[in-house]
Amino acid sequence: MGQPIGSLEEALLDSHAPEETVAILRLAAEKGEFCAVTPNGEEIRFGGVVAGMLAEMVESLSTGQQAYLGSASAVLSPEDAAQVLGVSRPYVYRLMDRGMFPHVQQDAGSTRRKLLLTEVLDYQARRLRRIAAADDLAERSRREPVYEERPIAALARAAARSGDASELKAELARRRVSRVRSGVAASAAARDATDDGS
Amino acid sequence: MPTHRLRVTRRALADLRLGKIYYGLPAEELEDEHDLLASFVKNRTEQPYGTQATQRVRPKCFNLHTRDPWRGITWYDDARDICWLVGATSQHNYALFEERSLNDEIRPTAEDYADLEVFSQETEEAFIEQVVAQAPELMARAAARPNTEHRMPIAGAVDTGVFVEVLVVPGEGEIEEVFVSFQLPPLPGTQVPSDFCEAIFWLLAPDAQEAEVDRDVGHHPRPGGKRPGEIIYRWRKP
Numbered sequence: 001m002g003q004p005i006g007s008l009e010e011a012l013l014d015s016h017a018p019e020e021t022v023a024i025l026r027l028a029a030e031k032g033e034f035c036a037v038t039p040n041g042e043e044i045r046f047g048g049v050v051a052g053m054l055a056e057m058v059e060s061l062s063t064g065q066q067a068y069l070g071s072a073s074a075v076l077s078p079e080d081a082a083q084v085l086g087v088s089r090p091y092v093y094r095l096m097d098r099g100m101f102p103h104v105q106q107d108a109g110s111t112r113r114k115l116l117l118t119e120v121l122d123y124q125a126r127r128l129r130r131i132a133a134a135d136d137l138a139e140r141s142r143r144e145p146v147y148e149e150r151p152i153a154a155l156a157r158a159a160a161r162s163g164d165a166s167e168l169k170a171e172l173a174r175r176r177v178s179r180v181r182s183g184v185a186a187s188a189a190a191r192d193a194t195d196d197g198s
Numbered sequence: 199m200p201t202h203r204l205r206v207t208r209r210a211l212a213d214l215r216l217g218k219i220y221y222g223l224p225a226e227e228l229e230d231e232h233d234l235l236a237s238f239v240k241n242r243t244e245q246p247y248g249t250q251a252t253q254r255v256r257p258k259c260f261n262l263h264t265r266d267p268w269r270g271i272t273w274y275d276d277a278r279d280i281c282w283l284v285g286a287t288s289q290h291n292y293a294l295f296e297e298r299s300l301n302d303e304i305r306p307t308a309e310d311y312a313d314l315e316v317f318s319q320e321t322e323e324a325f326i327e328q329v330v331a332q333a334p335e336l337m338a339r340a341a342a343r344p345n346t347e348h349r350m351p352i353a354g355a356v357d358t359g360v361f362v363e364v365l366v367v368p369g370e371g372e373i374e375e376v377f378v379s380f381q382l383p384p385l386p387g388t389q390v391p392s393d394f395c396e397a398i399f400w401l402l403a404p405d406a407q408e409a410e411v412d413r414d415v416g417h418h419p420r421p422g423g424k425r426p427g428e429i430i431y432r433w434r435k436p
Binding site: 131134141152159183184188 | 217218222227228230231273275276302304306311312314315322326330333401404
């Protein structure tokens with residue numbers, strides 16, 4: 001499997017705050033140059049891509065996520081994949097059975113299955129993107145004013161005729177915000193109901 | 199047959215020490231992850247209410263037990279037809295729920311409701327784009343060869359079909375009925391928003407008029423009829 005990078009303390013020995021270190025590394029990545037100094041004073045120069053990778057690593061570790069260093073072809077056992085994702089081994093098997101990792105490998109004569117590190121990390125990234133999208137939607141439900149719904153039929157007809165569905169998608173997105181808001185309002189009403197079971 | 203869904207709030211997942219990767223997933227997917235989740239699925243699938251109300255907690259919740267010390271409380275959200283696991287404790291610590299109730303920390307948050315919405319958002323958006331691009335061809339094919347179903351996979355997985363049926367009604371001549379059907383991948387515990395279904399129908403049949411359309415049609419004229427989980431609209435063309 002990919003090499004796990006244990007903890008922030010192991011990875012970052014200086015006194016800078018992690019956010020400051022990430023900012024410095026990102027700047028070096030933008031400049032396209034990065035210089036490391038060894039304990040005996042030798043300087044090693046790297047391209048900006050290395051600084052970018054280090055920035056990603058420090059940022060991941062500082063937000064409590066695991067960081068891994070591995071090649072694109074690295075393979076993981078289901079146990080390792082469970083550790084990377086922070087889920088149980090049976091859950092990894094469940095995901096495999098549902099085809100979430102399309103290129104599961106199995107050696108001839110063996111029942112043990114292996115997963116591509118890249119596919120495991122892709123799955124993790126997809127899940128985290130959805131969670132971030134939900135956080136954003138929740139925030140919109142608190143911040144945006146209540147709006148008047150527009151008729152779906154008219155917007156869909158216009159999209160079918162013009163080939164541009166942006167207005168229709170925007171309306172569906174606003175309705176998602178409304179549904180979040182109405183869910184919260186209905187639960188508040190249930191809390192305030194007199195029959196509270198106590 | 200019960201229609202409600204089973205979900206776990208983010209707070210309850212944290213109580214169970216389960217990470218954010220599980221946010222928003224149907225409880226049925228998580229039942230192997232914790233005994234309390236297995237108990238939740240086992241005891242609330244048929245009946246969204248429990249038998250023992252949780253004392254001094256609002257909104258009205260019901261206790262959920264396991265054989266080990268873990269205990270949970272569930273709330274049935276009748277507005278959404280969802281039974282939520284809203285909290286868990288490893289030490290029979292019902293005082294925790296009382297305290298949370300005082301701080302209004304029992305019911306699902308906006309983030310929990312948002313998790314319900316984004317679960318199928320990516321599929322929906324890709325689907326709409328492709329329906330816009332492919333609808334004219336699909337409808338033209340169906341019109342050219344009536345009484346045959348024309349199907350098209352959209353956005354990688356979603357299957358959309360159009361069936362044009364030509365009926366001869368005595369005294370009225372030929373009447374054309376267009377059946378528009380689509381099926382989302384079987385995602386346990388998910389619910390397709392009705393406005394999304396509406397959007398798909400009107401993209402496929404922009405010339406239809408409201409009075410000519412039947413929704414939630416229970417049959418399909420193809421051999422084998424309606425498929426499980428399929429959404430069918432019927433447009434009776436004048």
